[in-house]
Amino acid sequence: MRVLVIGAGVIGITSAVAVKENFPLAKVTVIGEKFSPETTGDGSAGLWSPYLLANTDPDNITHWALLTLQWMETFWKNGLAKETGISLVPIYRVTSDSKGYSLPTWSCAPYGLHELTAKEICQLNKSKNSKFTGGIHYLAYICEPTRLLPWLMQKFVSMGGKIIRQRVSRLKEFDSNAYDVIINCTGLGARYFVGDQSVFPIRGQVMRVEAPWLLETFLSDDQDGNYIIPNIDCVILGGTHQENDNEVHPREEDSRFIFKGCKRLYPSVSETTVLKEWVGFRPGRDKVRLESEIIYTLGGKSTLVNIMPCCMRVRELDLITRLSSYPLPPRKPHKDGTNLGKSYVRLAYLLEPSLALTCPIHQPGDER
Numbered sequence: 001m002r003v004l005v006i007g008a009g010v011i012g013i014t015s016a017v018a019v020k021e022n023f024p025l026a027k028v029t030v031i032g033e034k035f036s037p038e039t040t041g042d043g044s045a046g047l048w049s050p051y052l053l054a055n056t057d058p059d060n061i062t063h064w065a066l067l068t069l070q071w072m073e074t075f076w077k078n079g080l081a082k083e084t085g086i087s088l089v090p091i092y093r094v095t096s097d098s099k100g101y102s103l104p105t106w107s108c109a110p111y112g113l114h115e116l117t118a119k120e121i122c123q124l125n126k127s128k129n130s131k132f133t134g135g136i137h138y139l140a141y142i143c144e145p146t147r148l149l150p151w152l153m154q155k156f157v158s159m160g161g162k163i164i165r166q167r168v169s170r171l172k173e174f175d176s177n178a179y180d181v182i183i184n185c186t187g188l189g190a191r192y193f194v195g196d197q198s199v200f201p202i203r204g205q206v207m208r209v210e211a212p213w214l215l216e217t218f219l220s221d222d223q224d225g226n227y228i229i230p231n232i233d234c235v236i237l238g239g240t241h242q243e244n245d246n247e248v249h250p251r252e253e254d255s256r257f258i259f260k261g262c263k264r265l266y267p268s269v270s271e272t273t274v275l276k277e278w279v280g281f282r283p284g285r286d287k288v289r290l291e292s293e294i295i296y297t298l299g300g301k302s303t304l305v306n307i308m309p310c311c312m313r314v315r316e317l318d319l320i321t322r323l324s325s326y327p328l329p330p331r332k333p334h335k336d337g338t339n340l341g342k343s344y345v346r347l348a349y350l351l352e353p354s355l356a357l358t359c360p361i362h363q364p365g366d367e368r
Contacts (some may be wrong), residue, residue, distance in 0.1 A: 001026040002178065006168055006193065007185035008032025010041040010145055013152045015183050020159045029162040029179075036149035040187065043206070043280040045229035045236040046085065046144040047217060048072060049093070050106055056287040058105035065106040072141040085147030089230060091217040092116075094124065094135030101134030101221075113138035128265045132220075142217070144231050168193060188283040202282040203245035205254045206238040209272035218265055226261035234275055237262045243284060250277040 003026050005016045016030045036042055050065050075084045094116070095101045107113050116124070116135040125132055157163065171194055174182065190196040214235045219227040229236045237258050255277060263269040 001180050003028045003181045003183065004174070004179040005030045005183045005185060006032070007187060007189070008035045008163075009039040009185065009187060010149065011187070012183075012185035013149055013156065015185055016161055017152050017156050017159075019183075020156060020161055024159070027162075028156075028160075029164060030156070031164045031166050031168060033165070033167040035163070035165065036153065037146060039145070039149065040280040040282075041145035041149065043278045044145055044204075045142060045206075045231060045238075046148070047091075047142050047229050048110070048140045049091065049219065050104065054284075054286050061104075062106045062109065066109040069109050069140065072143050075143070076141065080151075083147065083151050085142070085144030085232060087142045087144075087230070087232060088139060089142055089215070089217050090137065091140055091219065092124070092135060092137050093219045093221060094121075094130075094132040095221045096131050096133055096225075097222070098133060101136060103136065107136070107138075111139040130264070142229065142231065147232075188281055190283070196285075198285055200244050200284045201246060202284040203240060203242040203247060203279065204238070204282055205240045205250055205258070205277070205279045206236050207250075207255065207258055207274055208234045208236055208276045208278070209269070209274050211235040211269065211272040213268065214266060220265075224257075224261075226258060226265060228262055228266060228269075235272070237269065241282070246281075248279055250279055 001023060003016075003019055003023075005012050005019075005028065008030055009032075012030060012032060013036075016028050019026055019028050048065075048069055050061050072086060075081060075086045076088060080086070091110075093101070101115070103115060113136055116137060120137075121132055121134060124130065124135070153163070168186070168189070169192060171182070171184075184190060184194060186193045188199060188201055191199050208231075211230075211234075214228060214230050217227070217229050219225070219229075227236075227238045229238070239258060240254050259269065
């Protein structure tokens with residue numbers, strides 16, 4: 001099996017590693033214009049926490065959120081926290097909505113999640129000079145892409161994976177005779193790569209500061225809310241989620257909004273040193289697209305697996321699990337899967353047109 005992964009961000013690299021782990025004899029190639037530390041994911045905090053979910057099926061959100069948490073947990077338990085940028089942190093998520101904070105469907109996933117009591121909300125409002133009406137508190141992981149991506153890249157190459165740095169504009173550029181499966185992880189680039197005009201940019205601006213005393217995560221889910229997310233070497237203050245905004249440089253007014261809002265939540269922010277300001281673009285969509293289809297390009301046909309837009313909250317291994325465990329129809333093994341074992345034959349079968357997998361998943365990448 002010859003697999004091509006388009007895109008070298010968090011989704012692309014984790015997808016490539018997942019394929020190699022599940023199908024070791026597959027020839028897997030990753031093509032991308034930018035690799036770590038130049039990807040959008042490298043600017044994000046890497047917090048596990050479903051965010052900007054739009055019209056995605058709540059059951060899918062819960063399923064993928066739990067799988068991702070368990071995936072991060074394996075790094076934590078196996079002594080790989082330092083290499084992969086894993087931290088286990090306490091998290092507050094609050095709202096000022098008059099209806100209060102409704103428990104999310106994924107509340108069963110993180111450790112020790114509980115709804116904040118009226119007394120706890122009152123205490124928060126006093127300490128944060130705010131008017132929150134409800135919230136939740138739980139423990140979950142931060143998995144920093146600046147550490148995770150290089151580690152995954154090294155693992156992928158050690159398993160025989162191939163890396164190509166190349167600008168990709170259109171799916172039609174590829175000779176489908178060269179690959180059996182093409183996995184589209186282009187994020188916002190899907191507008192051009194496969195002509196998905198439903199994908200749009202969500203501008204995110206953050207600042208990284210030096211504040212080693214800030215050890216908890218605080219997220220306001222209000223429309224104009226701020227967030228504070230500690231990383232190993234710095235703390236991320238945020239942020240914005242501005243739809244269809246293409247400004248690539250930090251705006252002074254956004255910087256003031258971020259700093260002022262975070263200072264209100266934690267007055268000691270005034271004592272921090274700003275290390276860097278950064279702007280990135282989340283790929284927005286009404287819901288995440290995860291599906292397979294047969295495509296026809298220059299020389300024949302191959303299978304395209306679309307994964308967009310999403311983020312490290314979506315566990316690519318779930319896609320592989322779904323493919324490899326799908327019931328086999330009573331037909332002869334795929335010609336390319338003859339000597340590659342049962343798992344590969346199942347994958348080849350599933351990617352036939354009559355068994356195309358279509359399942360919506362979690363909306364856009366949380367780049368917080």
